Amino acid sequence: MASETFYEVMRRQGITRRSFMKFCSLTAASLGLAPAFASKIANAMETKPRTPVIWLHGLECTCCSESFIRSAHPLAKDVVLSMLSLDYDDTLMAAAGHQAEAALEEIKKKYKGNYILAVEGNPPLNEDGMYCIQGGRPFVEVLKETAADAKAIISWGACASWGCVQAAKPNPTRATPVHKVITDKPIIKVPGCPPIAEVMTGVITYMLTFDRLPELDRQGRPKMFYGQRIHDKCYRRPHFDAGQFVESWDDDGARKGFCLYKMGCKGPTTYNACSTMRWNGGVSFPIQSGHGCIGCSEEGFWDKGGFYNRVTNINQFGIEANADKVGGTLAGVAGAAVVAHAAVSALSRARSGKTEQGEK
Amino acid sequence: MSVDIASNADLETAAGNTVYVYEAPVRLWHWINALSIVVLAVTGYLIASPLPSVGGEASDNFLMGYIRFTHFTAAYVFAIGFLVRLYWAVVGNHHARQLFLLPLNDAKWWAGIWHELRWYFFFEKLTQKYVGHNPLAHLCMYLAITVGGLFMIVTGFALYGEGAQEGHWSHALFTSWVIPLFGQSQSVHSWHHLAAWGIVIFIMIHIYAALRWEFMSRQTVISSMISGTRTFRE
Ligand code: HEM
Ligand code: SF4
Numbered sequence: 001m002a003s004e005t006f007y008e009v010m011r012r013q014g015i016t017r018r019s020f021m022k023f024c025s026l027t028a029a030s031l032g033l034a035p036a037f038a039s040k041i042a043n044a045m046e047t048k049p050r051t052p053v054i055w056l057h058g059l060e061c062t063c064c065s066e067s068f069i070r071s072a073h074p075l076a077k078d079v080v081l082s083m084l085s086l087d088y089d090d091t092l093m094a095a096a097g098h099q100a101e102a103a104l105e106e107i108k109k110k111y112k113g114n115y116i117l118a119v120e121g122n123p124p125l126n127e128d129g130m131y132c133i134q135g136g137r138p139f140v141e142v143l144k145e146t147a148a149d150a151k152a153i154i155s156w157g158a159c160a161s162w163g164c165v166q167a168a169k170p171n172p173t174r175a176t177p178v179h180k181v182i183t184d185k186p187i188i189k190v191p192g193c194p195p196i197a198e199v200m201t202g203v204i205t206y207m208l209t210f211d212r213l214p215e216l217d218r219q220g221r222p223k224m225f226y227g228q229r230i231h232d233k234c235y236r237r238p239h240f241d242a243g244q245f246v247e248s249w250d251d252d253g254a255r256k257g258f259c260l261y262k263m264g265c266k267g268p269t270t271y272n273a274c275s276t277m278r279w280n281g282g283v284s285f286p287i288q289s290g291h292g293c294i295g296c297s298e299e300g301f302w303d304k305g306g307f308y309n310r311v312t313n314i315n316q317f318g319i320e321a322n323a324d325k326v327g328g329t330l331a332g333v334a335g336a337a338v339v340a341h342a343a344v345s346a347l348s349r350a351r352s353g354k355t356e357q358g359e360k
Numbered sequence: 361m362s363v364d365i366a367s368n369a370d371l372e373t374a375a376g377n378t379v380y381v382y383e384a385p386v387r388l389w390h391w392i393n394a395l396s397i398v399v400l401a402v403t404g405y406l407i408a409s410p411l412p413s414v415g416g417e418a419s420d421n422f423l424m425g426y427i428r429f430t431h432f433t434a435a436y437v438f439a440i441g442f443l444v445r446l447y448w449a450v451v452g453n454h455h456a457r458q459l460f461l462l463p464l465n466d467a468k469w470w471a472g473i474w475h476e477l478r479w480y481f482f483f484e485k486l487t488q489k490y491v492g493h494n495p496l497a498h499l500c501m502y503l504a505i506t507v508g509g510l511f512m513i514v515t516g517f518a519l520y521g522e523g524a525q526e527g528h529w530s531h532a533l534f535t536s537w538v539i540p541l542f543g544q545s546q547s548v549h550s551w552h553h554l555a556a557w558g559i560v561i562f563i564m565i566h567i568y569a570a571l572r573w574e575f576m577s578r579q580t581v582i583s584s585m586i587s588g589t590r591t592f593r594e
Binding site for chain 1: 408409410411412413414415418419420421422423424425427480482485522523525526536537539540543544545546547549550551553554556557558560561564565568572576
């Protein structure tokens with residue numbers, strides 16, 4: 001079985017060659033690769049022994065899995081999912097309990113150094129990891145053990161990538177993103193809460209077929225999906241440039257589909273593919289549905305104050321305040337001080353002038 | 361570098377004497393810089409808190425676009441001015457270097473700051489005389505314009521490179537490392553915005569202090585930045 005290729009697995013799952021070729025073209029297209037890559041993907045899948053994937057769940061809400069199984073391209077989903085379910089994913093696999101744990105042990109042994117570890121959620125580190133127990137053991141231990149023999153790690157979602165809401169101040173369980181716990185493996189971050197389904201299948205297919213990580217940016221995200229901001233490809237952008245904004249919910253601008261900038265849209269500061277790939281099979285995405293982007297794929301988006309404010313809070317001061325509040329207050333104080341100082345200066349000058357005259 | 365604190369006995373600063381201090385490029389830069397900062401502060405504020413929405417078709421309007429364009433044009437003026445000024449610090453007279461260097465281990469300089477603080481709090485009747493910038497102004501200008509200006513250029517072009525995207529020099533030079541350094545783009549916006557307030561506050565105090573020195577000290581200040589010469593009155 002070790003030498004079984006992806007193609008063989010797919011055929012065994014009852015997928016026709018025609019569907020297989022379609023899948024390859026689709027994958028090349030969704031990865032933004034040239035048409036010629038479709039045959040390269042096909043070739044890789046036909047000849048390479050398949051790479052197993054172990055999918056672990058830490059402190060999370062399972063929205064990444066929920067998103068993943070709703071991938072718009074049923075073929076992509078079926079193929080990837082069927083390959084995945086051969087291995088280990090405690091929420092998706094058929095096996096449970098001791099049987100599941102045995103499967104995990106077997107893959108770790110059999111494919112030592114050769115499997116991909118996908119992590120959804122993150123390990124809480126306080127109290128020796130007791131805030132997240134899995135199979136009777138702290139998740140952080142399971143994570144470290146499984147990571148030790150993995151070839152590469154995928155950090156699914158905002159939890160694994162950045163910490164997400166369970167890491168919000170004061171972070172009582174000390175929920176910690178994966179890259180801060182595992183430091184000796186290549187890690188690819190696929191942030192979002194959740195990430196887009198097609199982005200997830202795209203990333204995992206790329207890694208399975210090409211046997212390497214896609215090109216990453218400095219923060220470890222695949223450039224093909226996180227290279228541009230929502231704002232760069234938003235269909236409401238002409239209204240932004242024109243200066244046409246939604247000023248309050250349900251106003252005329254909202255009905256006309258104006259830009260949501262003033263309602264706190266984080267599209268200008270969020271790197272993700274929502275405005276191009278959209279959600280639910282390309283049906284819509286938050287901005288198209290009339291709500292600003294909340295920046296769910298950005299680090300620390302949960303700790304920056306209001307989702308509905310354009311100018312958000314700076315946390316360094318120990319108080320909840322944004323740049324305008326801090327700066328405006330200080331400018332007000334400075335202005336008042338200048339006026340007061342000028343008044344005192346004039347007064348003291350007038351007085352000293354008088355005493356000089358009096359003395360003369 | 362030497363500190364331009366003159367003792368009362370110095371001939372150079374004797375009453376009625378005039379010294380050439382600020383060369384033409386320094387003066388020109390000062391006023392161009394001042395203008396660009398005003399434009400940057402106003403347009404920057406309007407970027408964060410845009411004007412009320414305009415009506416009509418989107419393709420007939422470009423208000424936000426023009427405001428941003430003005431910000432970026434002024435930003436280029438500000439940044440290129442900064443570089444040219446840096447060049448002039450090298451080739452100009454020694455006063456041109458003062459803005460970029462703090463004589464932190466010069467006891468006389470610290471004493472000058474102390475004396476001036478006392479003057480501002482009405483404990484001293486007379487200012488000391490300074491050929492170049494007085495020590496307190498020197499410190500504030502260094503923090504607001506040298507450090508603050510550089511911070512605005514670095515964070516500003518990092519934000520600019522986000523729109524210009526990969527392949528643009530601003531992305532390679534700034535965006536690629538500034539955004540990861542702050543964690544995310546929104547934080548860079550927040551700090552760029554906060555530092556803008558810092559510069560605005562500096563300008564308020566700078567103008568007041570310059571006026572006060574012009575009228576209440578023993579030397580010219582504002583007219584010096586116009587004519588380039590410093591005249592000592594008493
Ligand atoms: C004294 C100098 C400057 C001041 C006072 C200033 C002020 C501001 C302010 C208040 C904002 C709004 C920030 C926010 O989103 O909350 C802003 C945004 C911005 N500034 Fe500046 N700025 C200065 C220099 C620069 C420079 C040198 C550049 C370089 C190109 C620059 C580029 C930008 C960009 C790209 C934005 C974001 C625009 C957008 O999101 O549409 N700024 N600036
Ligand atoms: S709705 Fe958001 S992302 Fe779209 S143009 Fe406006 S600010 Fe940018």
